[in-house]
Amino acid sequence: MSTERPSVVTRFAPSPTGHLHIGGARTALFCWALAHGAGGSFLLRIEDTDQARSSEDSTRRILSDLAWLGIAWDQGPNFTDEAGRSLGGDPFGVAPFNQSERLSIYNEHMDRLLAAGDAYHAFETPEELDAQRKAALAEKKQYRYDRAALEILAEERAARAAGGEEHVIRFRVPDAGITVQDSVLGEVNIKPGEVDDFIIRKRDGFPTYHFAVVVDDELMGVTHVVRGQEHLANTPRHVALQKALGFRTPVYAHTPLIFNPDGSKMSKRDKDKAAREACKSKALSASPAASISDEELTTWVGDKRSQLSIEQLEDLAEHLHIGLPEINVEDFRAAGYLPEVVCNYLALLGWSPGDDIEKFDNAFLAERFSLSRIGKSNAKFDRNKLLAFNTDALADMSDEDFDRRWRAWCEAESPEIVGNLSEGQFSMLARALRPRVKTFLDAAENAAFSLIDAGAIEFDEKAVNKVLLKNDCAGLSTLAELRDALGALGSFDPESVQSGINAFAEEREFGLGKVAQPLRVAVTGSTVSPPIDLTLAVLGQDEVVARIERCLAHCESLQS
């Protein structure tokens, strides 16, 4: 075990109370890039001091999402990613990385503060404090803890606490003003009296976030703290605590925030809203999803304040055939975005390398990243641009890579595709779809035509009319001839199909559209599909003939 700590240590410290938010991912990415660009170390710490809300499942998901993004942590919980690479570990002997396992460490420093008179026991109940807060609000006064506990003699406070009386510990905030040096925002000055004596240890004996963060950052050798601007107001507290504890103050960098295009927060509520609107527009009377009762659905649709769980929303979305807005990293993963593209796009929100460079990978980011180039103003998340980047990345991929990665995605998200197609069919589909698809999910949706039985095709009546029935059923008779021509083909690979179609068109002096469109409608039900040669070749000769037969029969039944 090396004792020499790196000169740059950054950390990402999520609380395992839910999913990895896309904004959190960007913070992690910046931390990672800063450390790696400087030859330092990136540390992952799990802030699970909220006993009620933390879960191991959440931790696991967060680790998995970070690994998927390619944001590898050098110190932290052990994890093996899908490629078999092992992440985490404790090369500098600073474990454990779960705050819930560090209670004795916190208490040791807590005691120092207590002994020095920089912290004190307080006995107000949450209800009492709440009442005080409300009273202050009613008088339009700013609420600050009134230090009532300090009226009690120090010995008595200690004795009551030692005697088992329920209490919290508060930090006695110095009366002086506090200056925060921020690498992004510059100097931020907080006047004396703005920060009140905040709680550093809760009734349950766990430290609050403020205390745990300060102790851990010191003990884990963290040199740079990069976090969202929502934490800016906390920083004076942390700086004051560091001073009282005799700790260094790390370099701070508060990044701008990420919002929806309309300026609202990107949150689970967006999913709620999208699903609720879909339900309303479909005027649902009964719940289509097993996880939601009819009553639950009715209440939820009618009351904007009520929320369903993410799992319920996803269940509902699946039945309604709608997409929910992506908020968490796993949403983007499920939606078929490439992790390197998500990172690239994220890096552009609030940071820029300059020189009109926009497309880059994480290695470039690490090399070029600097705190001074982080912007100050908040950004709006533009899915169009992300989508455009993803489309470009897919288009730049080799056929082999696309095939391999889309297959891996399908195995996780859309197993019926890999299950119902042969390897050869899948590869042909991949080749056909790659240039016209924006995400893996998009590809999966475009692959639908190849998965259903001939009997299950739903014909788009508009397409049938336009392509087959118009002009005295010209398209229909072409189709009948095509059935014979294609049925007679000796081999059915894309090249043979294409030359067969070309010959057919030439013979009749048709444009290719007059041939391809009737075929599209016949084999997919709609006018849209990949190039016709690949579309047909994926299906195979027998299936194509069967689908044409069925289409002819369908049209006949329409006419009689």
Add this chain to the structure above:
RNA sequence: GGCCCCGUCGUCUAGUCAGGUCUAGGACACCGCCCUUUCACGGCGAUAACGCGGGUUCGAAUCCCGCCGGGGUCACCA
């Protein structure tokens, strides 16, 4: 409301620290044209911004002040 932060095309941004080379550059979106067997891809082109008002200066997107606008935060959550 108190405190704090921010303000360049619709959006992400370059340019601001060291004022002139900025008649403000790039990207995404939008619009138009071309390509085309559908849908896409692709190619070309166009529209589009320094929040407002005062200063300082020969000269301001860049410096100063005020205003307006947006955001964050005010938990025994993190």
